[in-house]
Amino acid sequence: MSSSVSSPVLSSVPGQDDAMAFLMQAVARPHHAYLLAGPEGGGKQLAARAFAAALLCDRGGCGECRACTLALEEHHPNLFVVEPEGRDIHVETVREEIWHYAYRTAPEPGRKVFVLREADRLNPAAADALLKVLEEPPADSVFLLLSARPHELPETVVSRCHVVSFRPLSEDFIVSALTEAGVSPERAALAARLSGGNLGRARRLVTEEEGLAFRDQAVEALELARLGPAGALSAAELVVHGAERYRKGLSHVLDAELAPYLDEKGRPEEAYRAAIRRLQDRHKRRERRAERDYVDRVLLAASALLRDRVAATVGGGPDVAINLDLRPPDVPVSGAVAAVGAIEEARAALAEDLNLNVRLVLEQAFLRVQG
Numbered sequence: 001m002s003s004s005v006s007s008p009v010l011s012s013v014p015g016q017d018d019a020m021a022f023l024m025q026a027v028a029r030p031h032h033a034y035l036l037a038g039p040e041g042g043g044k045q046l047a048a049r050a051f052a053a054a055l056l057c058d059r060g061g062c063g064e065c066r067a068c069t070l071a072l073e074e075h076h077p078n079l080f081v082v083e084p085e086g087r088d089i090h091v092e093t094v095r096e097e098i099w100h101y102a103y104r105t106a107p108e109p110g111r112k113v114f115v116l117r118e119a120d121r122l123n124p125a126a127a128d129a130l131l132k133v134l135e136e137p138p139a140d141s142v143f144l145l146l147s148a149r150p151h152e153l154p155e156t157v158v159s160r161c162h163v164v165s166f167r168p169l170s171e172d173f174i175v176s177a178l179t180e181a182g183v184s185p186e187r188a189a190l191a192a193r194l195s196g197g198n199l200g201r202a203r204r205l206v207t208e209e210e211g212l213a214f215r216d217q218a219v220e221a222l223e224l225a226r227l228g229p230a231g232a233l234s235a236a237e238l239v240v241h242g243a244e245r246y247r248k249g250l251s252h253v254l255d256a257e258l259a260p261y262l263d264e265k266g267r268p269e270e271a272y273r274a275a276i277r278r279l280q281d282r283h284k285r286r287e288r289r290a291e292r293d294y295v296d297r298v299l300l301a302a303s304a305l306l307r308d309r310v311a312a313t314v315g316g317g318p319d320v321a322i323n324l325d326l327r328p329p330d331v332p333v334s335g336a337v338a339a340v341g342a343i344e345e346a347r348a349a350l351a352e353d354l355n356l357n358v359r360l361v362l363e364q365a366f367l368r369v370q371g
């Protein structure tokens with residue numbers, strides 16, 4: 001189509017050709033709201049950042065200019081990102097971070113782009129507040145809602161959006177995407193399997209220093225837990241401490257990320273002031289969530305190790321193993337089955353209730369490893 005532009009940032013999103021072709025065509029004359037719908041790890045976030053860059057760049061997403069660079073890092077003053085705090089996106093968040101900016105002049109000349117991650121977590125009041133904005137959309141704004149559970153969004157909100165579908169990515173696709181990026185085939189295969197079809201997570205596993213540390217800690221915790229009740233308590237202690245360390249480390253990383261935008265007195269430079277303040281708020285929220293996120297990743301890794309243990313005894317070969325490079329943990333099978341259940345219960349409980357005592361929940365889960 002003639003309105004379609006060449007957009008290097010959009011072309012660089014892998015594995016979602018139909019969705020990206022649609023967005024590429026939308027850059028020239030965007031609709032006011034899009035719902036990017038599809039499973040976790042299919043590249044919705046990558047696509048949202050790329051689309052935001054394309055909308056904020058004078059050349060439709062060249063991938064090289066200041067606007068593109070800032071948008072891809074989510075530091076562009078005209079890019080507003082909202083994500084759940086705890087389990088929900090609250091109405092105050094929608095008011096303060098969407099409504100407030102939607103009807104004001106953009107910080108920099110040009111469009112404003114609002115990204116709502118995990119949009120299905122809008123609670124009813126927040127969804128209502130968003131709906132009012134979508135019903136009278138400011139002319140210079142584009143809203144991108146992301147969701148792996150679009151059926152949980154109110155129909156009234158969905159009907160205001162153009163739905164762009166993202167498909168699940170196959171393990172083979174993830175392996176080839178990683179090997180093309182220079183990762184060794186063995187490491188790529190392991191990351192693809194461990195991430196359960198989630199490209200973003202697979203990429204983090206191979207690139208981040210912390211990548212496999214979650215699994216190392218899960219291995220250690222299971223070794224302790226099988227020693228008996230005292231070991232189970234030590235296992236919980238180990239994970240609680242790991243989570244605390246992780247939060248502190250994350251806070252350093254986030255500070256370092258902001259450093260280039262601060263002057264010598266540690267104040268945001270004028271041009272970035274509002275954007276940096278929003279980013280600092282988001283960082284605070286991420287730090288608050290960090291310990292829960294960490295615990296969840298360790299539990300997920302422990303659950304995968306225990307599943308491998310069960311699969312190995314029922315004659316499952318390497319095809320069904322998740323941890324391709326490790327022998328399953330030395331836990332009795334009856335214990336492994338019970339523990340997988342207990343660990344999944346613990347994950348669900350921690351996701352549901354932010355006031356639970358993490359240590360207690362972990363102790364209860366690890367006590368069930370011995371069988």
Ligand SMILES: [Zn+2]
Nearest residue numbers: 057062065068
């Ligand atoms: Zn550009």
